[in-house]
Amino acid sequence: MRWITSAPVALLALPTPISALIRFQCSQLVVERLDPLVTPGEVPSPHVHQIVGGNSFNATMSPSKDMPGESTCTTCQFSEDFSNYWTAVLYFRARNGTYQRVPQRSNAGFEGATGGGMTVYYMQDPLYDTAQKSKVKAFQPGFRMFVGNVNARTKDEAAKFRQLTYTCMSNAGSREHETVAFPQKPCRYGIMTSVRFPTCWDGVNLDSPDHMAHMSYPETGTFESAGPCPATHPVRTAQVMYEVIWDTSKFNSKDDWPEDGSQPFVWSFGDASGYANHGDYVFGWKDQALQNILDTSCYASSCGGKTQDITAMNKCAGLKPTVNENIGVDDWLTALPGGHMTESR
Template sequence: MHWTTSTLVALAFASPISALIRFQCSQLVVERLDPLVTPGQVPSPHVHQIVGGNSFNATMAPSKDMPGESTCTTCQFSEDFSNYWTAILYFRARNGTYKRVPQRSNAGFDGTTGGGMTVYYMTDPLYDSQPKSKVSAFKPGFRMFVGDINARTKEQAARFRQLTYTCMENAGSREHEVVHFPQKPCSYGIMTSVRFPTCWDGVNLDSPDHMAHMSYPESGTFESAGPCPSTHPVRVSQVLFEVIWDTSKFNDPADWPEDGSQPFVWSFGDPTGYANHADYVFGWKDDSLQKILDTSCYATSCGGKQQSIAEMNKCAGLKKTVDEDIGEDTWLTQLPGGHAAE
């Protein structure tokens, strides 16, 4: 389920919902680093876009003091030094070359460097008029991953139906989500939405696959308001990313494959969209997140220390560790890392 900004505001004032934090983060850096899945590997296998605290680097051990080591953050809440990242989207032209797809800022966040992403932390489904959830903030050292980078079919991606795409006709489009790339040109762009699990085992800050310590509710999705399984009894907030890819620049049918199939591909070579995935490393300062989650608030009315878009943008542009052409201004014969659409 998706909600427009106007719907979110209306619901916030219509019922005493619990905390729903919604904020924007400017793009910190775009490069081949992945300290969660391939820590210390320079470069990592594929390109990511990263937002958040500027202490992001190739290793980021669990003991890392992210608030202490970061000097700024690209996120609107200035005490949020977490890092959030996703793969990068590319357009594959009819001649087989690739070009990076730029991003758009979400509605109300114009001017955000690189388009960035919108981040949500939610304690209850929006339509729950009797919120009763007490959720725990994540702990220092916590991290998680969601998705399957190897999925290429609906069946393989079935356990991650909370990762979706919306073909946007305008800035307010939020309907008709699908779990694969849209199969037609989208006049405004494609929004990817990533919803992380909301039940924690209460013990482990991470796990070998970065997923086993987390679970979705027994009834499948956060929106179902179902109970957590006994193996993962601690309720945490729903973390949601929204990224808008400005695919409008690539809507000329003459550039699409001759058979009419969709031309977009993830930076690791997935042309189906089923392998959508994302990473999260917690880094809020002290108990700043817990204080917000314990209130009844909406979006940027949730208190905390906040900064302007101009201040967020000052933190953007982290010096890259990997020096390579990622197809921002040029056409590539192959994706960075040697990947090809498959």
């Protein structure tokens, strides 16, 4: 298979300091078993995802199509962002072996977003560095990527993917004590999953067979420590990060947990360890909107781009699912959609 490429990017010395850190909310577009990145054209896909962004999301989403032009609206706060962002869905497994989907809640300040959705970041430097001095290249039309390993069930198997984490939240502001496995105790406010993508691009390929090889982590250190990109992937991009808050509060009674006291949450594909946390990204910003924002001194959503309020975001939500099935929103299921059962090693 031939992967779409772009012209090599010239690396320029651009000393002018900039300070764009983009943080915005997206309402939930749809929840269903579709995955146009990993299993394009497969209806249904193997497991349930929750998707936000442009309403052109579908089972195929050919990279040759004009993603922004295909969408008529977006569930994201930046109205020129027709990208699609998605993750697997979290389920609670009761002591009797039945499953129910865990609802989501919005980050503080974004209350009212349909389905809770997710918060998306584009960072040029570590989140704690508000100066954001680095120059980064925006992704190009047709770009897409994946991070994580759906087959990981041990810490060693998950080690390749840095910074796919969980936070056991006691309140809306909890951000400390991240873990790479599911929290092992009840979390009063909920469980936050954070998905951080690699930040070094090869400058040529918009995709790769595994949707990961065209991207790389820094050669040494991490994005947080400002490690340099390797020579094979010399183009520095913004770090895309998702924050999803799963409202586990109604499942916190230990009387409903497994008798052995083990944690009861499981991803929609059966992983009860948490090591298989992963995320998918398909770029769809209109024209030069993302690069213009990244080149602007700004913070969060006050970045000069066109924005919409939560009411407008919500009007785009509620895309009719392609797959008609019970995904356990209110009902208890005897198996996860697709027939998956809980597995761990």
